[in-house]
Amino acid sequence: MTSNFPLISVxxxxxxxxxxxxxxxxxxxxxxxxxxxxxxxxxxxxxxxxEVAQRYPITYHFQRNGGISSARNAGISLATGEFLAFLDSxxxxxxxxxxxxxxxxxxxxxxxxxxxxxxxxYSPELDETFRQRIRCPEQPIAAHIxxxxxxxxxxxxxxxxxxxxxxxxxxxSWYISAIEHHIQQVTLPDVVYCRRLHEKNNGIxxxxxxxxxxxxxxxxxxxxxxxxxxxxxxx
Numbered sequence: 001m002t003s004n005f006p007l008i009s010v011x012x013x014x015x016x017x018x019x020x021x022x023x024x025x026x027x028x029x030x031x032x033x034x035x036x037x038x039x040x041x042x043x044x045x046x047x048x049x050x051e052v053a054q055r056y057p058i059t060y061h062f063q064r065n066g067g068i069s070s071a072r073n074a075g076i077s078l079a080t081g082e083f084l085a086f087l088d089s090x091x092x093x094x095x096x097x098x099x100x101x102x103x104x105x106x107x108x109x110x111x112x113x114x115x116x117x118x119x120x121x122y123s124p125e126l127d128e129t130f131r132q133r134i135r136c137p138e139q140p141i142a143a144h145i146x147x148x149x150x151x152x153x154x155x156x157x158x159x160x161x162x163x164x165x166x167x168x169x170x171x172x173s174w175y176i177s178a179i180e181h182h183i184q185q186v187t188l189p190d191v192v193y194c195r196r197l198h199e200k201n202n203g204i205x206x207x208x209x210x211x212x213x214x215x216x217x218x219x220x221x222x223x224x225x226x227x228x229x230x231x232x233x234x235x
């Protein structure tokens with residue numbers, strides 16, 4: 001039934017997300033695209049994440065805690081699909097995310113990656129204090145991050161794996177590298193995933209690492225200047 005469809009390897013890295021993991025997994029298994037292998041990499045969770053994950057027909061892999069980049073990279077090493085996709089363990093895909101993105105690939109064989117829009121939402125258990133402290137945008141936003149991406153495996157490996165030295169700005173770092181490698185990409189105008197806002201979001205709990213984002217942008221500018229200088233000298 002699925003032999004005519006390229007296989008997509010979906011990787012969920014999880015660390016102590018038992019409360020949300022089931023919804024993330026089910027949003028992958030409910031995809032209208034028929035050829036999917038789901039790999040859940042447990043990054044040393046001490047809660048019931050393993051129990052939740054192993055209820056489902058997935059590939060489950062446990063490792064010592066090494067961070068989200070390490071867990072994603074471990075998932076990539078286990079993947080067998082022609083395409084790669086990633087989902088954070090506290091977020092949710094819309095049901096036709098992969099189908100819509102694969103349709104774009106079918107229309108343009110030269111494409112390497114397809115992104116989409118994200119709709120943010122408050123997790124139902126949040127109290128009003130949190131909702132007043134953290135703003136949730138009402139409008140979807142273009143998302144050039146891993147949870148909104150479908151990418152050819154060959155293109156991903158050409159660009160390189162996720163940086164295990166970073167604690168914040170991991171997706172930004174990878175996307176900057178993708179741009180520098182001249183990735184052939186498009187962004188669908190459709191919402192492809194829903195980003196859950198809750199008290200333990202990586203983006204919220206790691207704001208003290210915000211300087212890393214500035215470091216990433218500075219690094220990109222430095223490389224651009226170096227390339228321009230080399231071009232001038234070689235003229």
